[in-house]
Amino acid sequence: MARRKDADHGQMLYYADGYVTASFMYHLKGDEEAANAFFGENAEIIHNEKWQETANNQ
Structure with missing residues (x-):
């Protein structure tokens, strides 16, 4: 779980590509x-x- 700094929900499509x-x-x-x-x-x-x-469960 993580949250991108300085990005709203609509911008996540563009900012998270590498992690997706x-x-x-x-x-x-x-x-x-x-x-x-x-x-x-x-x-x-x-x-x-x-x-x-950021957090993970493993």
């Missing part, structure tokens, strides 16, 4: 490299300063 792609790659193709965007202590989204209120 990574999510599809992980969930649909089992791509473990794409999973690094979301999972673990060093998840890329957690350290991305453009995103806030």
